[in-house]
Amino acid sequence: MAETMAKTKQVVLRTEQLKAFYVLEVRGIQKIVKAVNDVDLQIYENEIYSIAGESGCGKTTLLKALFNDIVPPLRLLEGKICYRINDEEIDVTRLSKEEKRRLRMEYISFIPQGSMSVFNPVIKIESAFADFIGSHVNERNRAEIFELALRRIQELGLPSNVLDVYPHQLSGGMRQRVTIALASILNPRIMIGDEPTTALDVVVQRGVIQMLMDIQQNLKNTIIMVTHDMGVHANIADRIGIMYAGKIVEEASTETIFAEPVHPYTQFLINSLPKFGDKSMRDSVPGSPPALSDLPSGCPFHPRCPYVKDICRQEMPDFSQLDENHRVACWLVGEN
Amino acid sequence: MEKLLEVNNLTKRYAQGNVLARISITAVDNVSFYVKPAEIFTLAGESGCGKTTTAKLVLGFEEATAGTMLHNGNTRSRREKTWLTKGVQAIFQDPFSTFNPLRTVDSYFHETVRNFRLARSKKDAIAHIDQKLRLVGLTYEDFAGKYPNEFSGGQLQRISIARALVTDPKLLIADEPVSMVDASLRMSIVNLFKRLRDELGVSILYITHDLATAYYVSDRIAIMFRGNIVEMGTVERVLMNPRHPYSQLLRDSIPQADPKKRWATKVTLAELEQEEYLRQGCKFAGRCPDVMDVCKSVVPTDIHIDDVFVKCHLYAEEKK
Numbered sequence: 280m281a282e283t284m285a286k287t288k289q290v291v292l293r294t295e296q297l298k299a300f301y302v303l304e305v306r307g308i309q310k311i312v313k314a315v316n317d318v319d320l321q322i323y324e325n326e327i328y329s330i331a332g333e334s335g336c337g338k339t340t341l342l343k344a345l346f347n348d349i350v351p352p353l354r355l356l357e358g359k360i361c362y363r364i365n366d367e368e369i370d371v372t373r374l375s376k377e378e379k380r381r382l383r384m385e386y387i388s389f390i391p392q393g394s395m396s397v398f399n400p401v402i403k404i405e406s407a408f409a410d411f412i413g414s415h416v417n418e419r420n421r422a423e424i425f426e427l428a429l430r431r432i433q434e435l436g437l438p439s440n441v442l443d444v445y446p447h448q449l450s451g452g453m454r455q456r457v458t459i460a461l462a463s464i465l466n467p468r469i470m471i472g473d474e475p476t477t478a479l480d481v482v483v484q485r486g487v488i489q490m491l492m493d494i495q496q497n498l499k500n501t502i503i504m505v506t507h508d509m510g511v512h513a514n515i516a517d518r519i520g521i522m523y524a525g526k527i528v529e530e531a532s533t534e535t536i537f538a539e540p541v542h543p544y545t546q547f548l549i550n551s552l553p554k555f556g557d558k559s560m561r562d563s564v565p566g567s568p569p570a571l572s573d574l575p576s577g578c579p580f581h582p583r584c585p586y587v588k589d590i591c592r593q594e595m596p597d598f599s600q601l602d603e604n605h606r607v608a609c610w611l612v613g614e615n
Numbered sequence: 616m617e618k619l620l621e622v623n624n625l626t627k628r629y630a631q632g633n634v635l636a637r638i639s640i641t642a643v644d645n646v647s648f649y650v651k652p653a654e655i656f657t658l659a660g661e662s663g664c665g666k667t668t669t670a671k672l673v674l675g676f677e678e679a680t681a682g683t684m685l686h687n688g689n690t691r692s693r694r695e696k697t698w699l700t701k702g703v704q705a706i707f708q709d710p711f712s713t714f715n716p717l718r719t720v721d722s723y724f725h726e727t728v729r730n731f732r733l734a735r736s737k738k739d740a741i742a743h744i745d746q747k748l749r750l751v752g753l754t755y756e757d758f759a760g761k762y763p764n765e766f767s768g769g770q771l772q773r774i775s776i777a778r779a780l781v782t783d784p785k786l787l788i789a790d791e792p793v794s795m796v797d798a799s800l801r802m803s804i805v806n807l808f809k810r811l812r813d814e815l816g817v818s819i820l821y822i823t824h825d826l827a828t829a830y831y832v833s834d835r836i837a838i839m840f841r842g843n844i845v846e847m848g849t850v851e852r853v854l855m856n857p858r859h860p861y862s863q864l865l866r867d868s869i870p871q872a873d874p875k876k877r878w879a880t881k882v883t884l885a886e887l888e889q890e891e892y893l894r895q896g897c898k899f900a901g902r903c904p905d906v907m908d909v910c911k912s913v914v915p916t917d918i919h920i921d922d923v924f925v926k927c928h929l930y931a932e933e934k935k
Contacts, residue, residue: 453884481865513874555866561806
């Protein structure tokens with residue numbers, strides 16, 4: 280897989296010093312929640328990139344920003360979000376509302392966590408498909424749209440009668456698969472998933488992950504997803520970015536992240552996981568994650584880090600490039 | 616052998632649908648298990664397998680359709696309500712809905728102390744509560760006068776465990792206690808269960824869908840599927856060498872945090888849950904890779920091999 284990636288390493292989505300903060304006013308006092316704080320990402324064509332981190336680390340906000348859905352109280356303070364559309368790089372934050380709308384579903388689509396609220400409960404799935412597709416594809420009649428939907432549903436191995444029911448008649452796993460089918464129906468180049476398998480049972484989760492990987496292989500597009508389950512990352516991702524307190528702190532190929540994690544936070548995440556056949560004592564990450572509105576100075580992980588030094592308290596480290604794919608932001612690197 | 620809790624042939628049926636098309640769903644079907652003193656017993660399975668209903672029945676929240684429950688060898692009667700409320704305590708899934716957001720957290724502790732007359736004075740009560748909080752790594756000063764929203768999810772879950780410990784229970788019933796807690800903090804809760812078992816001799820009925828923490832923490836495990844316990848035994852036997860085809864599927868479907876162990880095969884998913892509940896014979900027959908003719912019509916019996924109970928026709932031959 281590494282070889283094929285090297286050949287087709289075309290950047291499809293790129294961010295530059297992205298800062299997206301929630302600016303709130305509570306009783307006249309301004310409160311700034313630094314949810315996405317200086318994030319540089321390069322995501323390639325034909326890969327599955329996944330972002331890991333604790334709840335409240337800003338990973339969902341990062342996805343919102345990547346989806347170019349920045350609405351108050353979330354504000355873009357600095358930086359660019361660039362998509363590569365028809366071999367041309369476009370800074371999408373400058374597009375008009377209508378242009379943004381056109382990109383959605385056709386170029387970039389979103390898979391949310393709880394699919395319960397995706398579909399209108401009082402209309403049938405078929406009409407929901409017609410609504411979504413109809414707003415993007417002009418001059419198609421209902422029959423054609425229905426045919427398109429039916430073909431995709433069958434390709435993905437779902438029973439064809441799912442179009443003819445109301446959302447509550449589907450089980451959670453089936454509803455999530457129908458949502459994914461809907462998100463992929465216009466063959467988008469990028470699909471963004473926010474914990475797409477989290478609320479599901481393990482066997483169903485496995486089915487949904489299979490389906491996401493099948494879609495990605497057929498369309499040769501890019502999936503960017505967020506989940507807190509390291510087991511899901513290990514099974515689906517080509518590359519993983521570890522996020523802590525609004526920043527990416529380590530990024531590498533899946534194999535490297537699991538085999539040679541460098542950042543102390545990543546090491547905790549990997550080593551705290553219980554494994555079958557090994558009952559030895561495992562510790563969780565000490566302490567609790569910082570509030571994004573009141574970040575500690577320097578490296579935000581320093582209050583929980585067992586290897587903390589003076590410089591960690593004062594300055595945020597820059598990225599060190601360990602090899603072509605592996606970068607990490609930690610003062611420990613390059614020391615020994 | 617001493618048994619703290621013994622459940623025999625427990626059954627719970629729910630009616631579903633309207634007057635014209637009523638069907639009865641057996642949520643818990645003839646379930647028998649026991650919990651020994653100072654052990655962690657896990658009930659594992661996917662949603663809709665009946666594990667939470669079993670917890671509710673054991674806690675007395677729901678009335679069983681059939682079956683008996685013995686506590687310390689005694690049948691449960693109304694007179695034994697004290698044992699049930701004082702000796703058995705519950706921990707729930709979502710710590711944020713366990714506590715009323717408009718009440719301070721410490722009021723729950725004081726209320727429990729008052730209800731069971733566990734202390735003579737306010738000072739005694741505080742000392743008692745502080746002792747329980749220290750078991751979970753907190754102190755009375757940390758939490759007095761605070762509201763639930765002032766704690767993180769992990770802290771609040773530890774507080775609800777401390778709350779359960781106030782009455783010095785023998786058995787804790789923990790229904791998905793870690794599924795709402797961040798993966799990075801999950802181990803702190805699970806390690807706490809281990810300590811309670813080893814240091815205080817508390818038994819825990821741990822209800823979860825997370826087989827990895829179940830393996831890590833528990834002594835014995837029962838795998839449930841559509842209301843039945845399909846396999847039961849020590850965690851080493853059941854999870855390292857699952858015998859029932861459903862246990863095998865469940866075990867293989869856990870995403871392993873190791874990119875070298877990705878899934879090689881594909882799964883087929885159930886299309887309709889209800890169909891599986893109403894199925895004659897083995898409920899897993901519709902998806903089982905080793906299905907035989909007998910599975911579709913005859914309900915398998917519990918087969919005892921190697922200290923493990925398996926509800927599967929595949930092992931009927933071996934027994935003879």
